[in-house]
Amino acid sequence: MDTKGAxxxxxxxxxxxxxxxxxxxxxxxxxxxxxxxxxxxxxLLTQWSIIDLSPYGGIGDxxxxxxxxxxxxSGVITTFLAFLMQVRANEQQRVLxxxxxKEERERFQQELNVQQKQDKEAAVEQRFYEMLRLxxxxxxxxxxxxxxxxxxxYEIVGRKVFVEMLKELKVIYAIVKNYFPExxxxxxxxxxxxxxxxxxxxxxxxxxxxxxxxxxxxxxxKAVKAIIQINIIHNxxxxxxxxxxxxxxxxxxxxxxxxxxxxxxxxxxxLGYYYRHLFQTVKYVANQDEGLLTYEEKRSFxxxxxxxxxxxxxxxxxxxxxxxxxxxxxxxxxRFLTDYRMIHNLSxxxxxxxxxxxxxFQLDQKPMYxxxxxxxxxxxxxxxxxxxxxx
Numbered sequence: 304m305d306t307k308g309a310x311x312x313x314x315x316x317x318x319x320x321x322x323x324x325x326x327x328x329x330x331x332x333x334x335x336x337x338x339x340x341x342x343x344x345x346x347l348l349t350q351w352s353i354i355d356l357s358p359y360g361g362i363g364d365x366x367x368x369x370x371x372x373x374x375x376x377s378g379v380i381t382t383f384l385a386f387l388m389q390v391r392a393n394e395q396q397r398v399l400x401x402x403x404x405k406e407e408r409e410r411f412q413q414e415l416n417v418q419q420k421q422d423k424e425a426a427v428e429q430r431f432y433e434m435l436r437l438x439x440x441x442x443x444x445x446x447x448x449x450x451x452x453x454x455x456x457y458e459i460v461g462r463k464v465f466v467e468m469l470k471e472l473k474v475i476y477a478i479v480k481n482y483f484p485e486x487x488x489x490x491x492x493x494x495x496x497x498x499x500x501x502x503x504x505x506x507x508x509x510x511x512x513x514x515x516x517x518x519x520x521x522x523x524x525k526a527v528k529a530i531i532q533i534n535i536i537h538n539x540x541x542x543x544x545x546x547x548x549x550x551x552x553x554x555x556x557x558x559x560x561x562x563x564x565x566x567x568x569x570x571x572x573x574l575g576y577y578y579r580h581l582f583q584t585v586k587y588v589a590n591q592d593e594g595l596l597t598y599e600e601k602r603s604f605x606x607x608x609x610x611x612x613x614x615x616x617x618x619x620x621x622x623x624x625x626x627x628x629x630x631x632x633x634x635x636x637x638r639f640l641t642d643y644r645m646i647h648n649l650s651x652x653x654x655x656x657x658x659x660x661x662x663x664f665q666l667d668q669k670p671m672y673x674x675x676x677x678x679x680x681x682x683x684x685x686x687x688x689x690x691x692x693x694x
Contacts, residue, residue, distance in 0.1 A: 434584040445573045449563045465615040470562030472499045476655040481555035482526040496626035502569025503527045529553040530567040537561050557656050585639050599675050605643050617646045618653035642673040
């Protein structure tokens with residue numbers, strides 16, 4: 304209900320009642336005065352009147368004729384006062400009735416708004432869990448070919464795939480870092496993730512790679528050839544002529560072992576829809592109107608989603624967000640990784656060797672990220688809380 308409007312209405316009604324009381328008192332006083340005066344009027348008008356009334360009738364006629372006008376006037380005043388009071392009572396009834404109608408309408412509207420909000424919340428929740436179900440299906444459908452030493456290659460599916468993919472990405476990143484030492488980290492991440500996500504070029508039907516194009520950068524060509532050479536080494540690991548020789552040379556002594564997979568084969572066909580759907584799920588929750596879902600409620604939904612991500616998935620998500628392919632994950636507009644803690648369980652040992660989360664997110668400068676109400680320990684990463692407890 305409009306509090307200001309109700310206050311003004313009450314003030315007007317109070318003023319009307321005060322005016323009516325004032326005029327009623329005056330009218331009642333006049334009526335009583337006339338009624339009382341009617342009893343003394345015959346004496347006053349017969350004994351002290353300048354007109355001699357004795358010849359004009361008997362005493363009764365004289366008294367009646369003298370008193371009746373004053374009594375009649377008093378009756379008229381009281382009758383008008385009663386009429387005025389009835390009009391005021393009717394007006395008050397009308398005001399009260401209109402107020403009740405208004406209150407009922409507002410109460411109904413409030414109940415309708417609550418019901419609509421509950422329906423929208425239920426719709427959001429239903430869609431979120433449907434998107435979560437699709438995410439689980441996406442994960443279960445991802446596959447990866449594993450090639451152990453002296454064993455028949457086999458395929459793994461589901462969440463275990465991200466463990467091997469992360470190993471592959473780290474090796475490719477070390478190769479790029481080794482062949483482009485003069486470039487900055489953004490360049491290294493973009494190129495390494497491009498090799499990992501899109502592949503390094505044409506492949507034949509066998510176990511080795513062919514490279515038919517002539518890139519403008521000699522280092523680019525060397526980096527691609529390094530990946531091809533490492534794949535050849537990988538395929539010969541079980542033979543006397545192969546082994547692990549040469550890997551350290553190409554990775555700048557950062558990687559001394561290989562994952563059980565072929566490098567630079569490309570994973571866009573599987574990871575493309577995985578990341579698109581994951582991004583849309585987070586965006587759907589984060590962009591809900593604050594009047595429908597509070598920040599804390601959004602965090603609760605996304606905490607449920609993050610619980611479905613393994614630590615390796617969160618590491619892959621972070622590297623994706625640092626590359627040109629996933630800049631929108633933590634842009635000025637979205638801030639999904641920081642404000643909504645989508646990589647909360649991440650730690651440095653899962654990342655390429657020269658990444659440090661404290662440096663990447665400037666944790667020593669106590670950056671200002673959104674926090675849940677009443678939670679001073681709402682850290683960006685869970686290792687921060689562990690460090691605080693140990694100190």
